[in-house]
Amino acid sequence: MLSLVKPSKGRLLISEPFMNDPNFRRSVILLTEHGELGTVGFVLNHPTNLLLKDLIPELTSAEFKVFNGGPVELDTIHFIHRCYDKLHSGEEIAEGIYWGGNFEALKILIANGDLSENEVKFFIGYSGWGEEQLDTEIKENTWIVSDKYQPDVLFSTDEEEAWREVIVNLGPRYAHVSKFPENPNLN
Template identity: 70%
Template sequence: MLSPLEPSSGKLLISEPFLNDPNFRRSVVLIAEYSELGTLGFVLNHKSNLLLSDLLPDLEHADFPVYFGGPVATDTVHFIHRCYDKMNDGEEIAPGIYWGGNFETLSILLKNNSVSPEEVKFFVGYSGWGEDQLADEIRENTWIVSDQYHADVVFSDNEEEVWREVIINLGPKYAHLSNFPQNPNLN
């Protein structure tokens, strides 16, 4: 049996298969910041129809996909990366995965085609929980907390596969959930 994990920076929140909230349906959230005051994270597998160049016209050739990080502050852009060697900045939230950093440096790297979508992921908005809110949702079985993942999953652009892979990585107790249809009524 998988022992329940406490949420913390760098862990994943995996939505239960039948969560009806459209903001979090079959979502995988990377926790970027966790404290007793609240939690901030980014939905890794809800891609928007936008490219970074749509949001930031100065980066006209930055054809990086943009993801919906969550329903909070959707007028903001955030990023995670795994190219600290190029950026020399960012807060490490999991081994080799960094949140934020100097955007001017990143802009130069983008303009020079020195980074790829496999190294940097962009989000509009973020997911946020107030004090005790996430703990309550975990007790209600809305979320499964996991630290069983590879960095490649975080930077994957295959939305459905991200959710399936992290579910399977939880072990046999949860693996069967990965085959549940999104809408069981359509079976």
């Protein structure tokens, strides 16, 4: 499955259906940086058992799910959002989608109940690739790169459905892949 779309900020990486690496099995990754020095992104569909209030105790009512953004720096918290009108900060990585921003202002918005899970998504850790590493993995058919997705998929909390949806959005050439079982021995 050779990817025809090149990786860049705001695009999605979709793992091939039988990837064995548990960090990236059936993963959908939003790329937030891609350049000569490497690539950074966040796994959108691997939830942890944590809620934001577990990581930031002063946010006692923060029932936001926290996702495993990837295997790098698991002691860090990151977020994407689509509420620039409320937060007034963040780096735009796709139309209307932002990475990071003023965390203190974000905490106030959460404490006041002014944000919902369909506006902001939290991650511990991130996914990272060194210079040319991702390009090599794409050539080895480990990843498909996509720029065809609905913004709602970025904020989905349904792990398996998010992966299936982005595969189907790739078009008829890939749609059959969405029905592959996670374990090929069950086929």
